[in-house]
Amino acid sequence: MIKITALEKYYRTEEVETVALNKLTFEVKEGEFVAVMGPSGCGKSTLLNIVGLLDDPDGGSFLFNGIEVAKFNERKRADLRKRNIGFVFQSFNLIDELTVYENVELPLIYLGVKSAERKQRVEEVLDKMQIMHRRNHYPQQLSGGQQQRVAVARAVVNKPKLILADEPTGNLDSSNGNEVMTLLTDLNEQGTTIIMVTHSEHDSRYSHRIIRMLDGQAVTENIMV
């Protein structure tokens, strides 16, 4: 599903050029659950940015479902992104001014899904995440675990092929964290590919494979059995 070859990304300020990704090469197959680990500043977030089609690389190749997307423009990237990719973040990142229902509905609005169908799909996923009763609440009124469930609901409501999770349990206590990991595992078992950046060895054990990064390169891969 994702094939990255010799991917490069630099950040430049007036004086310094920082290499974020240094000819990074790796592959993720459809249906895989991959954890990416590494110290701060090793390029994990940059990688997530590029894989999530939020940023373009400075060099190398990026095949998404066999299509070269490294040179895609903003509009094409946005289009591909909203149909195929869902995001889950450490800090949930729900819009404070929107209710639970409205937050989850957002991706469908950008997809241009009709209102009636939106309602059905949002309710379906809220039901699945067991937060239907909270549908009219605002994010501030929810606990951290509930907020992350809403975030996951939002990530999956458009049935993406790929979910990118950036330390999804970082702000949660262990029981809520486990609950979220279980949710992700379930989704993976239903066929969704998952790439998760994490610092937690515990969480990484839910994955099939761990890629360890250092200084913009993938240094080792551990296959979990």
Next chain:
Amino acid sequence: MLYNYLKIAYRSLLKYKFISFINISGLAIGFTCCLLIVGYILNEVSYDRSNPRAKDIYRVSRKFHSDKGVISLQLASVAPPFGPLLVNDYPDIQKMTRVLGIGTPAMKYGDKNFNERQVYAADENFFDFFNVKVIKGDSKTALNEPGTLMLSEEVAEKYFGNQDPVNQVIRLYNQYNLKVTGVYKAFPVNSHFHPRVLVSFNTLKNPDIYGEEQLRTNWGNNSFMTYVMLPENYPAESLEKKFPAFLDKYMAGQYGGGKPSLFTTINLQKLTDIHLLSHMDDEAEPNGDIKRVYIFSAIALFILLIACINYMNLATARSVLRAREIGIRKVTGATKAELITQFLTESVLITLIALTIAFGLTTICFPLMNKLSGLELTFSSLLSWNILIPILTIPVLVGLLSGLYPAFFMSSFQPIKTLKGFLKVGSGNVSFRQVLVVLQFSISIILIISTAIVFQQLHFMQQTNLGYERQHIVTIDYNNAITENYESFRQQLLQHPGIEAAGRSSRVPTGRLLDSQGSGMIKGDSGAPSNTDLKYVMADDQFIPAYKIKMVAGRNFSKDFGTDTSAYILNETAAKNLGYQNPADLVGKTMSYGGDAGPVIGIMGDFHFESMHQKIVPLVLFTDRSTGNAYGDISIRISGKNIPAAITHLENTHKKFLPEVPFQYSFLDERFQRLYESELKQGSIFAVFSGIAIFIACLGLFGLSAFAITQRMKEIGVRKVLGASVNSIVQLLSKDFLKLVAVAAVIAFPVAWFAMYSWLQDFAYRVTIAWWIFLLAGIVAAVIAIVTISTQAIKAALSNPVKSLRSE
């Protein structure tokens, strides 16, 4: 999608109440000012358009100039023969009508006796040119017969109450009986003149009044406003080109042997241009000025600009708070275009809310503005589609324009960074915000300087030594019926201790100087005509004492010298123009004026007969040589100790000598104030709008500094922990903004100087632009900025550092 945008816009408006309030109130006040100014401008450009054929109507104007083209006089009216001869010679002229102002005649009906203002004689086809509704009588025929008149509704009611005025007889000047043949609705405010009484023009044909012969041959009496109607879209310039030949044909002999067209020109002024573009020496009523329209349009734009900049500044500042939302929208699939649309929707929504409030405020403010401006503007003038559509479009445009920068700025955030909270207010957008703040302050400083100079000039005009004493002078109309008994009338006046002097003159100061005749100096038997355009005022021997005008050489007229009936008194400017650097040298010389030779017996100091707009011109005084009927006013100097008693004595004496003439008087001081009335009003409106503009700018600065300080709370905390004093923190926070004010001042100074230099050119006597006004304006702006910022800065500096550091 739109619903979603509106929903989030509404909710974020509520969430950031403080910034929303500043944004909306700034815009609403800005829009209100603009609507008020639009109302004013609409009124100014609406003059004289009530006739459907207004654009085909022209007024004939006349210029007097030397053969070298130096203009000495520009009149909005011409001699009576012009009208009929123009129609006769140029068949393209479809119609012509003449209107003659006939002063302030005493009008009497029964026991009602008043001096009426705005009384005109008008040709019978007057109503073909001026579209006023005739409510009684026939507009086509009411002015046909000699000895008839029409009244405006208000005048009719004053004399007749509920009685039908038609066929009633009104006595004019206590001499002529005129029959009322009609009543018309008042002339609209936006008309260049407002006749309240119209006497039929044919009445003038009576030889006792003016005479048919005079109407046909008097080329010297240029008091007849003459209007012509041309075919639709007729090129008036082509007709004007033929006028020199016309003048040479009919006026031959009027200029000695010279070709008349070398000394005089007639032109056609569009009726619709009169109010804003015509500045003749004898306008029927004071006109407006296109410059004023430009000035106020500029202020409206300035205010709008400042309000928009507020919006841009605050929106970009606030965007940092919304960075996360933008990031989330991006990762959930929003394109840049969709985000831009969302923010533009928001800004248009805000402007529409502001506009709604502005409409409300405008309705409240129109009466206030009318009070200030003396106009009669109404909100309903804005309620027509050709006005409403632009008014409703402009906020949308303003919303789009002022939303554009924030929209682009916000939509280009890096989503992952924003979501991880890494977004810092980058230096790039700060510098753009700085540019905007500088722009706002530049405008504010320009307005402060302009207001200061406008008021300086107004003060200068009112306080300058006029060369005569304008206080405690009462003027009354001179009535010819008193000529024979004038001396005993004057003596009786002077019996009262409160009355010091009374002098007669053909014109009084605060009026214009428009009368002139040819002059020359006589040496031996030969006379050499001078090139000096010498204006005259006929005045008796009491005029100079009554006004306390200084004599610099020679003496005043005196009854002790029988020859003084042919004597002349000149002002200093006249002496200089005639080539006498030392005025005393001129005393005793013989001069001819209007063909009459006589000695120059005195030179008076220059004085401002006219307003400060006019230069002091060469002036000659001489007494009315023949009948004494040429005087127009009596000026009475009262002591000022017991004014009411003096006025009562004046009234009683007047009643005794002129029982049939209504007693009406005015203070010269009031007439003097009226000279600058429109400038004073303009000045106060200018000041109010400048104040509002500066207020809106402060509102924005207040919001922006509040925001900037919030962003620096951590820094403030660290500094305080390290031992910084409150004072040093306030300084630190204010310094950045003060730098901007300094830059703004540098930009504003030359602009303001140039603008005010141009404005002052309208005044013959003007203040010099002083450097300290600029310095003062800069300091005022800085103080305003410091006060605005320091309220926030002090609050921040006093806050508990532990709190701000813990929250990080």
